[in-house]
Structure formats: structure tokens, C-alpha cells
Amino acid sequence: MSTGPQNLRNELLIAAVVAFSAFYFLLNGVVRPVKYPHPDFQAYYSTATLLNQGRDPYLEMSKDHTLPHGRYLYSPVFATVLRPLTRLSERTAGHLWSIGILTLCYVGGLAVVHRLMGLKWLSAGSAVLVLVAGTAFPIIVEKRVGNCNSLSLLLISLSCLLSVQKKPFSSGLLLGASLLLKPSGYLLLLFQLLRGRIRFLAGAVTVLVIGFAFTVALYGPAMNISYFSSLIPSRLASGVNASLSNESFPATLVRMFQDNPATRSWCDCPLFVRAADLLLRGFIFILSVYFLILGTRRNVDERLLWGLMILTSLLLVNILWIHHLVLLILPLGAFLSGSILFDRKSRLCVFVAGWALSMLEYGVDSPWATHGLGILLSSGNLWGLILLWGLSLSAIRGSGRSLAAGGAEAKP
Secondary structure, three states: OOHHHHHHHHHHHHHHHHHHHHHHHHHHHHHHHHHOOOHHHHHHHHHHHHHHOOOOHHHHHOOOOOOOOOOOOOOHHHHHHHHHHHHOOHHHHHHHHHHHHHHHHHHHHHHHHHHHHOOOOOOHHHHHHHHHHHOOHHHHHHHHHOOOHHHHHHHHHHHHHHHHOOOHHHHHHHHHHHHHHOHHHHHHHHHHHHOOOHHHHHHHHHHHHHHHHHHHHHHOHHHHHHHHHHHHHHHOOOOOOOOOOOOOHHHHHHHHHHHOOOOHHHHHOHHHHHHHHHHHHHHHHHHHHHHHHHHHHOOOOHHHHHHHHHHHHHHHOOOOOHHHHHHHHHHHHHHHOOOHHHHOHHHHHHHHHHHHHHHOOOOOOOHHHHOOHHHHHOOHHHHHHHHHHHHHHHHHHHHHHHHHHHHHHHOO
16 A cells, blocks of 8 residues: 555655756756866867977977976877867867766766666666766866866776676777776776786777877877876876875875874885885785686676776875766766675665765865874775775675575585
């Protein structure tokens, strides 16, 4: 008797959650970003303009920061793709990029993740995913600065979908395409190599070779040489960007040590900083690789393994800006699929805490947050990543045990 009214209440609640999420995203991710200058896109636009003028943007960077809006460390393929936007004024092109193109990429990536989860539209799981994506602070920041993580989300999500569908070569093609646009996902290639995904690697290498061959045909080999000559030193730089906006492991530790007079001198010793950084991130890398190989051998859900690869990649970077966390939509979606979060209440609590710390907007203004351990404790995005990373390891371990127990029971 109560099934009808109960279903109606559930449907109304789901509709209300979806409507709120859509309104929040439209207001903060589409309307309000119009007033921001989109500094990252300005660097893209300047680089594409230099290409139109027949100049090498990477050589220009070395001439006392000739580029007016900062350094451009993406591939010449990405700059070539953006060249048509230079037909518009910088302001108009920035609005088109931030409000139009990035929105389409983000919504497209969300749709792919929704399909990966195997959910029906307007179901409870679908509403939770829309709430997570619609209220995500990283996408709002991305729209303000005009970065391209939404495009990476779309390509990497498609790559994951094809991997789940047992199409490794095509999956590799799409990940290779994402690396041509933004090189920050190179660790995903390394993880696939360690998993023995040779056909995947073949697809990624194929598209990378084609992409760089295309730019060689357009601009000659010198520009690609300039690109790698500027990219590699920036990745291997010994210094740490310790600005408050950078919540990576090394930046957070340096800020904590610099605040304490007893440990301030440690930051002046590059050997100490590198050793501490190596030990910390080396532990994360080794443990992640172990669980990836274990999950691959036990045929754990491919979506969980991709989630772990993305979480680990974010934890291992030297610079972690808030807009980089747009990629968390895929791992969060992987957690929402199946019964992972409902097997144990502790997992659901960790998921909610990790999501809130890494994806919601908040600020810590208390004096304790700027001194000593308070610096470490107030790095919410980093702690959110750590919680989700730990949850990923737990989910893979639990799934592996279930599959192993199921296989043992099936034997005669």
C-alpha cells in the first residue's frame, strides 16, 4: 500500500537533488566565471598566437618570460588545436573556452562516468553522482582560471570505458590523446606498463607518435626539441613551490618545516627535502603498484583499478592545484558503482569525508592553521586524497578476497 507514495517521495527527493546540483553548477560554474580573467587560457591563447606568427613559444619563454601570461608547458599539439580560437579576441575566446568548451567536456566526462557506473538515469546513485559533480569546487576553480582538466577527464574516462569493454588498443589511443594535450597523466602509462598492458601501451604510443609527427610536419623538428627541452627540466627541478595553493606532499611538508624555527634549516638542505620526499612518495608508489598488480591478477573491477591509478597520480605530483582534482570524478564514480560503500559502514564514512575534504569549498582562517602541525592538518585537499586512496586500496583488497573465495568455492 505504501509502495506508491514511498516511490513518489524518493523520486521527488532525487529530482530535488539533481535540480539543486544543476542550479549550483550553472550559477558558480557558468555564470560567475564570466568576470574572471582566465589566466591559464591567456597563456594558451598567447602561445597559439605565437604559432600563428611563425614563432617558437618555447624559445620565447627562455627570453626573460616573453610570454605575457606565464609559461606554457603543454605540447605544440594542444597549441595547434587552439589556433582557431585566435580568430576571436582574447576575452571572447576565453569566455567561449571556459563557459562553452570546458562545460561540454565536463558534462561529457560526467556522462561517460555515469555509463561506467551502469546506473539508470534519475536513480539514487545517479543523483549522488550529479551532486558530487555539480557541487565540486575544483571545476569552479577550473572555470575561473581556464585550465583544461575537464578535457583530460573526458578523454581519460573514455579510455577507462574502452578498457572496461576489453578494447585495450583503443583505450590506449584515447589516453595518448590526453597526454598530447596535457602531459600530467604520464604516470597512467607507467602503471599500465607495470600491469603488463602491452596493447594499451601500443595504442598510446601510436597516437603520441602521430601527434608529434604532425607538429614536425607543421613546424619542423626544432619546436618539438624546444618543447622537451623546456618540459623535462621543469619536471626535474629541485626546488619546491611552497605556495599555499599547492597542496602536494612536498609543498605541504616544506611549509610545515619552514614555520618551525627548529626545522627551518632543514628546508635549506636539498638532500634532506629530496630524501623525505622520496621516502614518502616512494611508499605510496610501491604500495599502489602492489595493489594494482594484485588486482589485475585477481580480475578486480577495472574501474577500481583506474580509480587507484588516478588517485596515486595526483598524490605523486610536485604541484597539486585545486583544479587538478576535477579528475576525481572518475574514482568517486568507481566507488559509487556496486556495493563497495555499503559492505562496511566505515567505507561509506571514509568516502564522505574524502569527498568533502577534496571536492567542497571551504577555508580555514584560524591562527592554528598557519603554524606547525596545523599547516599539515589544514591541507584538506591532500587529506581528502589520502582518505580516498586508502579507501581504494581497501576496496581492491576486499574485492580480490571475494573473487578468490568465490573461485575456491567453485572448484569441485
